[in-house]
Every structure is written in C-alpha cells, then in structure tokens.
Amino acid sequence: MSPAATTRRPARSKAATRPRRTTRRRVLKVDHHKRWRPASRRGGTCGYTLDGKTCTRRGAHYCEPRADKVVKFFAELLIHPAGALANTRFELAPWQEHEIIRPLFGEVVWSEQWGRYVRRYSRATIVMARKNGKSALLSGIALYMLVGDGEESAEIYCAAANTRQAGKVFEPAVKMMRKSPILAARLKHIKNIRRLVDEKTSSHYEAIPSDADNELGHSPHCFILDEVLSQPDDTLWKAMVTGAGARTQPLMLAITTETTDQVSFGAEFIDEADRVMEDPARAPHHFAYVRKMPRDVDELERLWRLFPARPELPVSLDPWDEKNWAWPNPALGSFLSVQALREDAIEARTDLSKENGFRQFRLNQRVSQVTRWISMDLWNARTGEVAPTPDWVRGRLKGQRCWGGLDLSSKLDLTAYALVFPGGEVLWRFWIPESVVPQLAEHTGGKFAEWVEDGWITATDGDTIDYDTIYDDIETDHKAFRIVDITYDKWSGEPVRQEIVKRTRLTMVESDTxxxxxxxxxxxxxxxxxxxxxxLRHFGNPVARWMADTVEKKSPRDDPDRLRPVKPDRDKTGKRIDGIPALLFALDGSMRGLPKKSVYESRGMLG
Incomplete structure (x- = not known):
C-alpha cells in the first residue's frame, strides 16, 4: 500500500476528539441560521407562518417555517415505497433533513422582480454513493414541488440516461401517491405517458427521455436529472435551465455518483459542486451536497479542513477500512446495510474487475474508466500442464471438436487465432510481419524474439503480414480438428472471410468488440x-500470458457490469492484447454450442 493510502488525520485538540462510532442514529446539531448566505438586508420582515410559527427575520435568511413545511410534508403525507422502511412514514433521516431538505427549502432571499421572498437556491447538486435512498428522496421532492410549493400550472420533470432509468425516480413517486390517501385522492396517474396530474392547480409531474432536441418547449418549475455521469453533454440541462426563466422560484436538481470520464459534462458538473461546497460565495444560488471518498492526501486534508470534528469523515485513503465508508454513504447503519457493503468490499478486494465499481458506486470515488482486468494469480492457476512447444498442444488435442476465434489486425501488426475445446483447453496461433519483431522484442526485453524462435509466433517475411500463411495455418487446423465455426471481428474485412470459407467451407460468424x-x-x-x-487450461502459452497481463477492461460510465476489452496505448507501451479478443470470440462460439439441425435433418429427410 502506498504511503498516501495510510495517511492518518493529524492529532486534534481535546474538544475536537472523534467520538466513538456506534450504530445508533446520529443526531445532527445544526444551527441553520449560521450557514453562509449573502449579506443582504433587502426586504421587510419575512412573516411566513406555519402551524402558529412565524418567521420574523428579514433579508437573506433561513426561514424555519418554510423548512418545517417540507419536513412535515414528508412525514405526514408520504410513505416509504420499498426497502427496509417500506410502508412506514417518511421521516427524514437527520442528514436528509438538516443537510439537504432544510437548507435547500429554508434559505430565502428577497426578489425585487417578484416583490417577495423566494428560495435562494435555484440549482442543487447532490453527489453521493448509490443505495443511499436517492430515488425515494427525489420522489418526495418531486411530489412536494407538484402539490406543496404553491405554484400554479407547475411542470415537474425527471430525466436520466434513458426512459427506463428515469422511471426509477418516477415510479417511487407513483407508489408514494397510491399509499397516501390525500395524494391518491388529489393526483391522477396517466400510466402510458408516465405522468402524474394535479388537476386542482393544472400541474403535472412527468418522466421524460434525455433527448434534448425534443425537450425545448418546457417551462419547468422543477427539473430532476438523475445520474449526471450518464449524460453525454450539457444540452438537456441547459434546455431545462433556460426554460425555467419565467418561474418564480424554480429548482433545477441534479443527483449523481462520481464519473469515470475525467473530461466530461459529468466531471465538470461534480467539480463545480465541489468548488461551491468549499466556497458558497462562488455561486450563492447553487446548493451543493457532496459526499465522496477522497482520491489523494490533498482531497482528504481538504475535507478535514472544511468539516472539522465531523465523526463520519474518512480517516485515511484506504477503501477497505470501514471507518472510511460513512462519509460517502450517509445512510450507512440506518437503511443502508453495513453487511451488504462488506460483502461488496470482499468481492472487490479479490477481483480486480470489481474494484473500480466498488470505488465508484459504493464509495463515490472518481476512478479511471479503464482498469486492469485479469489477475495473474487467476491466470497462472489455469495453466494445466506446461507445454514445451505449440505442436505439443496440437498433438494432444488432435481430432477433437472446438470453436475458433479470429482477431485480424492491420497488415502491419499482430494477428491472433484461438481454438477453444470442450474440456477448456485453449490453443493459439499468432502471426506478425518480420519487420515488427525487433520493435516488440525491445519492449519485452528480448522475449518476443524468443517466442518467434520457439514457434509460439509466426513471423512472415516482409513489412506486412502474409495472409496466405494465415489461410494455410487455418486450413491445417481445419484438417487436424473438428472446428464447429469461427467467430471473427466483422471489421477484419470481407475478403478474408471469403478466402477462409473457400478453403475450408467452415461457418464464419460475425462479431465485434x-x-x-x-x-x-x-x-x-x-x-x-x-x-x-x-x-480453462492454456498450457502456459507465454504470448497469451503476456497479453492477459496487459489487457484492460472498459465499462460505460453508468453500468460497470457491461464490459469490453481494451489495450493500453500501443505507441507508448508496445503491448498487445490480440490473443484475448480471439479467445473471447472462440468462447462466444462455444457458448452458442453446436448448430441446431433442422426438423428435416433430424427426420432423415436431408443428408
């Protein structure tokens, strides 16, 4: 572990000593009147009254009755739709109430344009790890903005990467409405267009797709954008922000986990929220709630400086230390299971392919989109008997059924071919132009030239690959093994496919990466x-091992379960992964299995 990973918080004064952690519900002691706000005395006495409590403050201030109204709306009208708290009243957790809802709805400023006090925050960004109750919280906010905010003809919208994802925010609101007698009597659900309608105020709440070209005619009172990291750009956000200009006190709310794309709309959005959290004067209209695991010592020390004496702050950069989980997961220990997080951590710690997903989605930490995929411990454990030569492997597998995978490169680079057998055995062939061998030998400490000499790689004469050699070798394997089919990258070129079929009459199946x-x-x-x-047994093929040690995996920004293999920058590293896509193509074929016979063949009507 690096020195940075073990950095500990400097010693504190006795007054700031970290309290002992417990699983009891934490009580936040917050004086909302001391929150930073613009130094403005404009406007008369507020006078807002709720349940006999009247706000007597003036200028930019925290209006407690306004905040009380939203808190009571949740507790008295909303029912938790699912999870551990299902069918119980929506009593906000302390962090939800005091760190999000009360400041977001209680802070007001005087509006010269409207001649009254309005919400100070027209924009809000919430950044926290997944599974912290964001869908329920957003649904409650949407319902309040629909029926509780006093806006006539209010338009409330939620959007995400796609309509299905937006539905994850919209559907909990529908369930809440159905569980609340008051809301069920007042709101109408139009299911086919995912819309809730309040006929009393001619208002509606609707889930919309993230296609900004079709969303330019709205005048949103509230817009909720779920998972900013999945947005390709700021087009939709700008369309909604500009559309809200005629509203008295609009709320543009974005919630997200950290992104993997360092240069993106999502990254800039989150970074701006970070800057506002540190310096609220930068954008007084922007509410920022950011809870994420720091990446380095500077970020860690920044948190210690901004939030002194907060017991849930990370104590180090170690992602496996449970003391560091509470900050990015404010619901931990209440409705977020500590045990579930532990189980995810165990899997991520032993599986490189899951570590980044754990860091990004469970610890809300910005990570690289590309990560190393295969642990060499796993790879080495699947060696089987070490083959002295490629021909030794071919001799052992002769006559057996198998599936092929072909990853053709340009004429100037490495091409790979793999055969996967039912017992898990894998046999590779590699071809490369002879002129490229010295370059790759230099990058591998001379090993690449040794692999060519030992027969693991075939070097063809000249500066380009001799495709006839590839065709000849595949034809040889066709005679030696019972190849069911060959899956190949469709970008390899139609002439190659045609020549292989012409020589072998094998079935060629298109695929891609x-x-x-x-x-x-x-x-x-x-x-x-x-x-x-x-x-799986690869017999210690040294070229395949080199590639397995090099290959990285890439996932979309919002879905760590979808994968594709990628290579490092070739020009900078001299590394190659071609044998792994070839293996994946062959595995794809083996997963399809044998071609199904037609009913006429099974009845013996066709030979």
Missing part, C-alpha cells in the same frame, strides 16, 4: 478463471 458482444464471453472467461472445476 462492442459492449453487447463482449460482455457475455468476458463474464464467461472470468467465471472459468475463478472456477474450481478446471474449466
């Missing part, structure tokens, strides 16, 4: 690597 086609075989390969049943 997209998330859709790569996720299943990548999951299957990882399953076999972890299996105790010896479902």
């Amino acid at each position: 997209t998330y859709l086609r790569m996720t299943p075989p990548m999951a299957e390969l990882m399953r076999r690597l972890k299996s105790k049943d010896d479902e």
Whole structure:
C-alpha cells in the first residue's frame, strides 16, 4: 500500500476528539441560521407562518417555517415505497433533513422582480454513493414541488440516461401517491405517458427521455436529472435551465455518483459542486451536497479542513477500512446495510474487475474508466500442464471438436487465432510481419524474439503480414480438428472471410468488440478463471500470458457490469492484447454450442 493510502488525520485538540462510532442514529446539531448566505438586508420582515410559527427575520435568511413545511410534508403525507422502511412514514433521516431538505427549502432571499421572498437556491447538486435512498428522496421532492410549493400550472420533470432509468425516480413517486390517501385522492396517474396530474392547480409531474432536441418547449418549475455521469453533454440541462426563466422560484436538481470520464459534462458538473461546497460565495444560488471518498492526501486534508470534528469523515485513503465508508454513504447503519457493503468490499478486494465499481458506486470515488482486468494469480492457476512447444498442444488435442476465434489486425501488426475445446483447453496461433519483431522484442526485453524462435509466433517475411500463411495455418487446423465455426471481428474485412470459407467451407460468424458482444464471453472467461472445476487450461502459452497481463477492461460510465476489452496505448507501451479478443470470440462460439439441425435433418429427410 502506498504511503498516501495510510495517511492518518493529524492529532486534534481535546474538544475536537472523534467520538466513538456506534450504530445508533446520529443526531445532527445544526444551527441553520449560521450557514453562509449573502449579506443582504433587502426586504421587510419575512412573516411566513406555519402551524402558529412565524418567521420574523428579514433579508437573506433561513426561514424555519418554510423548512418545517417540507419536513412535515414528508412525514405526514408520504410513505416509504420499498426497502427496509417500506410502508412506514417518511421521516427524514437527520442528514436528509438538516443537510439537504432544510437548507435547500429554508434559505430565502428577497426578489425585487417578484416583490417577495423566494428560495435562494435555484440549482442543487447532490453527489453521493448509490443505495443511499436517492430515488425515494427525489420522489418526495418531486411530489412536494407538484402539490406543496404553491405554484400554479407547475411542470415537474425527471430525466436520466434513458426512459427506463428515469422511471426509477418516477415510479417511487407513483407508489408514494397510491399509499397516501390525500395524494391518491388529489393526483391522477396517466400510466402510458408516465405522468402524474394535479388537476386542482393544472400541474403535472412527468418522466421524460434525455433527448434534448425534443425537450425545448418546457417551462419547468422543477427539473430532476438523475445520474449526471450518464449524460453525454450539457444540452438537456441547459434546455431545462433556460426554460425555467419565467418561474418564480424554480429548482433545477441534479443527483449523481462520481464519473469515470475525467473530461466530461459529468466531471465538470461534480467539480463545480465541489468548488461551491468549499466556497458558497462562488455561486450563492447553487446548493451543493457532496459526499465522496477522497482520491489523494490533498482531497482528504481538504475535507478535514472544511468539516472539522465531523465523526463520519474518512480517516485515511484506504477503501477497505470501514471507518472510511460513512462519509460517502450517509445512510450507512440506518437503511443502508453495513453487511451488504462488506460483502461488496470482499468481492472487490479479490477481483480486480470489481474494484473500480466498488470505488465508484459504493464509495463515490472518481476512478479511471479503464482498469486492469485479469489477475495473474487467476491466470497462472489455469495453466494445466506446461507445454514445451505449440505442436505439443496440437498433438494432444488432435481430432477433437472446438470453436475458433479470429482477431485480424492491420497488415502491419499482430494477428491472433484461438481454438477453444470442450474440456477448456485453449490453443493459439499468432502471426506478425518480420519487420515488427525487433520493435516488440525491445519492449519485452528480448522475449518476443524468443517466442518467434520457439514457434509460439509466426513471423512472415516482409513489412506486412502474409495472409496466405494465415489461410494455410487455418486450413491445417481445419484438417487436424473438428472446428464447429469461427467467430471473427466483422471489421477484419470481407475478403478474408471469403478466402477462409473457400478453403475450408467452415461457418464464419460475425462479431465485434462492442459492449453487447463482449460482455457475455468476458463474464464467461472470468467465471472459468475463478472456477474450481478446471474449466480453462492454456498450457502456459507465454504470448497469451503476456497479453492477459496487459489487457484492460472498459465499462460505460453508468453500468460497470457491461464490459469490453481494451489495450493500453500501443505507441507508448508496445503491448498487445490480440490473443484475448480471439479467445473471447472462440468462447462466444462455444457458448452458442453446436448448430441446431433442422426438423428435416433430424427426420432423415436431408443428408
């Protein structure tokens, strides 16, 4: 572990000593009147009254009755729709109430335009790890903005990466409405267009797609954008913000976990919220609630400086230390299970492919979109008997059924071909132009040249690959093994496919290296690597091992379960991964299995 990973908080004064952690519900002691706000005395006495309590403050201030109204709306009208708190009253957790709802709805400023006090915050950004109750909280806010905020003809919208994801925010609101007799009597659900309608005020709440081109005519009183990290750009956000200009006190609310794309709309959005959290004067209209695991010592010390004496702050940079989990997971210990987080941590700690997902979605930490995929411990454990030569492997597997995978490169680089057998055995062929060998030998300490000399790689004469050599070798394997089919990258070129079919009459199956086609075989390969049943044996192929040690995985920003293999920058590293996509193509074929016979063949009507 790096020195940074063990950095500890400096000693504190006795008054600031960290209290002992417990699983009891934490009581936040917050003086909302001391929160930073613009130094404005404009406006008369507030006078807002709720349940006999009247606000007598003036200028920019925290209006307690306004905040009370929203808190009571949750507690008295809303029922938790699901989870551990299902069918109980929605009593806000202390952090939800005092760190989000009360400041967001209680802070007001005088508006010269409207001649009254309005909400100070027209924009809000909430950044926290997943599974912390964001859907229920957002649904409650949406319902309040629909029926409790006093806006006529209010338009409330929620959007996400797609309509299905937006539905995850919208549907809990529908369930809350149905569980509340008051709201059920007042609101109408139009299911086919995902809309809740309040006919009393001619207002509606609707889930919309994230296609900004079709969302330019709205005048939102409230817009909720779920998972900013999944948005390709700021087009939708800007369309909604500009559309809200005619509203008295609009609320543009975005909630998200950290992104993996360092240069993106999501990254800039989160970074701006970070800056506002540190310096509220930067954007007095912007509410920022950011809870994430720091990446380095500077970020850690910044948190200690901004939030002194907060017991839930991280104590180090160690992602596996449970003391560091509470800050990015404010619901931990209440409705977020500590045990579930522990189980995820155990899996992530032993599986490189899951570590980034744990850091990003469970600790809300910004990580790289690309990560190393295969642990060499797993790979080495699936060696089987070490083959002295490639021909030794071919001799052992001769006559057996298998599936092929072909990853063709340009004429100037490495091409790989893999055969996967029912017993889990894997046989590779590699071809490369002879002129490229010295370059890769230099990057591998001379090993690449040794692999060529030992027969693990075939170097063809000249500066480009001799495709006839590839065709000849595949034809040789066709005669030696019972190849069911060959899955190949469709970008390899139609002439190559035609020539292989012409020579062998083998079935060639198109594929590619997209998330859709790569996720299943990548999951299957990882399953076999972890299996105790010896479902994969590569016989210590040194070229394949070099590539397995190099290959990285990439996932979409919002879905760590979808995968595709990627290579490091070739020009900078001299590394190659071609044998792994070839193996994945072959695995894809083996997962499809044998071609199904037609009913006429099974009846003996066709030979």
